[in-house]
Amino acid sequence: MHELDHYIYPHRVLHWLVAAVIVLSLASGAILGTLGFERAVALAGQEVTNAFYTAHKTLGVGLLLLMTLRIITRLAFVVPDHEPPLNAFERVVSTSVHHLLYLALIAMPLLGWWATATGGFPVQFFQWTLPPIFAENKALSETLFIWHGRLGWAILALTVLHITGALYHWRIKRDNVMKRMSLFE
Numbered sequence: 001m002h003e004l005d006h007y008i009y010p011h012r013v014l015h016w017l018v019a020a021v022i023v024l025s026l027a028s029g030a031i032l033g034t035l036g037f038e039r040a041v042a043l044a045g046q047e048v049t050n051a052f053y054t055a056h057k058t059l060g061v062g063l064l065l066l067m068t069l070r071i072i073t074r075l076a077f078v079v080p081d082h083e084p085p086l087n088a089f090e091r092v093v094s095t096s097v098h099h100l101l102y103l104a105l106i107a108m109p110l111l112g113w114w115a116t117a118t119g120g121f122p123v124q125f126f127q128w129t130l131p132p133i134f135a136e137n138k139a140l141s142e143t144l145f146i147w148h149g150r151l152g153w154a155i156l157a158l159t160v161l162h163i164t165g166a167l168y169h170w171r172i173k174r175d176n177v178m179k180r181m182s183l184f185e
């Protein structure tokens with residue numbers, strides 16, 4: 001039955017949207033972190049640099065919205081069975097990686113928001129400037145940006161593990177794990 005061998009369609013669409021957005025956020029963040037504001041301006045000019053920062057923040061806040069919807073579609077609907085069932089090792093590793101990913105994908109945009117607001121910079125989402133929420137505190141902002149970068153590495157590592165697991169199930173074990181999340185099968 002369709003309901004039992006796939007996550008509900010909106011949850012699958014959200015999975016692949018989140019995957020695309022996280023790749024773009026990590027890539028744009030890595031460029032910003034490597035160059036820093038001054039070098040970016042020297043290379044690309046003030047206007048392009050500002051647009052790039054806004055794009056990064058928009059992706060991050062967008063991810064927060066997508067993850068909120070995704071938690072709802074995950075908790076409110078039936079989860080398909082594994083066919084054949086996962087063994088204990090697969091169950092523990094996959095559940096841990098999934099939970100850590102959920103946690104990190106919520107924490108990362110909040111940390112970006114917090115670091116940006118305490119740095120006295122605008123928290124932008126497309127053309128809107130969102131409420132800073134946190135009072136300015138430059139020293140705290142610097143520390144939070146360091147943690148924003150570290151959490152980026154952690155997300156990258158978890159994603160590599162996750163994709164390795166998905167490929168193993170899809171090409172080697174050939175069970176229904178990929179089908180559960182696929183948009184096309």
Ligand code: HEM
Nearest residue numbers: 025026029030032033057060061108109112113116149152
């Ligand atoms: C999933 C969401 C996000 C990801 C994956 C992400 C990733 C990153 C990464 C990897 C860096 C480079 C850090 C470094 O090495 O110094 C970075 C920098 C930055 N992020 Fe994010 N970020 C996200 C969300 C946000 C949000 C929501 C905001 C603000 C509203 C934000 C603001 C910034 C800023 C301003 C920088 C530049 C810091 C600097 O100049 O050193 N990020 N981000």
Ligand code: HEM
Nearest residue numbers: 015018019022074098101102159162163166177178180181
């Ligand atoms: C090529 C890239 C990717 C592939 C092939 C892939 C594949 C899959 C598959 C097959 C599942 C279902 C696992 C199961 O239910 O047993 C899944 C679930 C999941 N994926 Fe991915 N994924 C990819 C990228 C990503 C990325 C980039 C993220 C986030 C950083 C992510 C986060 C998750 C999470 C949190 C789950 C848990 C399922 C749930 O929502 O409850 N995936 N993925």
